[in-house]
Amino acid sequence: MTPEPSSPRVWLVPTPVGNLGDITLRAVEVLRGADAVACEDTRRTGALLTHLGIGKPLVRLDAHTMHRAGQVLEQYPRLAYVSDAGTPGISDPGAELVRAAVAADIPVEVLPGPTAFVPALVLSGLPNARFTFEGFLPRSGRERRERLEAIAARPETTILYESPHRLAATLADLARACGETRAASVTRELSKRFEETARGPLAELAARFEEGTRGEIVVVVAGRPTGEAVPGEEVPDHAALARTWAGEGRGAREIRELLMGQGLRKNDAYALALAVTQET
Template identity: 75%
Template sequence: MSEDSVPGGLHLWLVPTPVGNLGDITLRAVEVLRQADAVACEDTRRTAALLTHLGLSRPLVRLDAHTMGRAEGVLSQYPRLAYVSDAGSPGISDPGSELVQLAVQLGGRVEALPGATALIPALVLSGLNTARFTFEGFLPRSGRERRERLSAVAQRAETSVLYESPHRLHATLQELAAACGEGRAASVTRELSKKFEETVRGPLKELAHHFEAGVRGEIVVVVAGKASDEQLPGETKPDYAQLAAGWAAEGKEAREIRALLQAQGLRKNDAYQLALAATGSASKPQVPAEEL
């Protein structure tokens, strides 16, 4: 889309800023910050320091969770606007997504530049499964919604990634251990790309103990997904043999019973053996589990 085709020339750039090491700023980010009419940000002091480091001087306007209501006026005054968060890629765990929605509604052009983020490096550093993951952001502070999100993390088969503040880290790790089980694998990464960068890996119980005395810095917690045969605290395992016998009594074949048992969380080979036993097929020539 050419600039001429954008009504009023409205153009919003989401510009990632370093999460620690100022050398992580991209050349394209610097160029956009230089060309923008103004730079909108969460904290004008932090952004002013970054611009000074880059040798840039641009008008700064505060747009955070408390001032986003004036965003339309800001876009009208500065139609070529760059938006940055305090650190990392804007639009994640900050009000940047609201600004994007507004710019789209006004018919503007929106570009999100690739760049620094804490999410992906911490996930990779965890050593846990990265094929599928869910980003939780910051958990709710308290109440039913927090309990529901903790339960979702505990039940989820894929890896979960959370942001947390230093003063709440220990309590959150304790709650995660209570929800997921003390032995669930996890990692805590803090101070990414800074001098005291640290990643600690281990069971949730050990991590909670390790960070009991408190810690500083921006923090990412990564929690392993629930194994198919894992039993959560307070969770009662189904009586798989009884289930298999009941389905066999209904006339279901071994193949169906095996699939139903797997859906209940039983491992494939165990489900196969129970299905054979329930249907009286155990004494017959056995078909490999993968063919059943």
């Protein structure tokens, strides 16, 4: 429920990533009850409020104006914040507003609602029990290379956002870092008329989007397959290790388990373990 008028509070209010029907009843209630609505783009948010029949003061709080957060919180004790789309605080300045409110001892409430990366993850068809959200990659330099290397080495699925005009370059960089055959997906325009999810190896996706595209983009990349060497790491000599263990009198089953612990696939580990134990 909306707090009493005298109770200061900041709400982070998710807004639709495409279809306006995805706004929740609670989000509408909070937007109506707030003293003002802070946002990244007053024109975009103004159009949403007009669609909802809500008239409220709009305050711009984006990456360039977030330094004014303290003043805005003083002027509007009950402040609702929305990003351009989706849940605020994820890859946008909303996180800074939360820190400012916490520093001022103002309660913060985050409403559940639309977000882009969860539907894209599910649509990818890739393993989703464990995943890492990368947000936007750095545009260039050492930090970008290090993040790409981390994605390549990571065993779990990775999700990242990208702009349409940088998508092809990022897919090509991912293919070089992770290998051209690493499975991935590109989802764009979620919940809109031209929603699309393309799935396939990174090299194929890079070629498919080489001419560019439009819309909001989510890229999902499969984790490093079991047994694939971590980029930059020395690959163990499994055969030499297996022979050493066989020479120590270890059985095929134990050698198989040890080889699997070194990253070798089960069937390959079993075949090698049998081979070396038959040699001795």
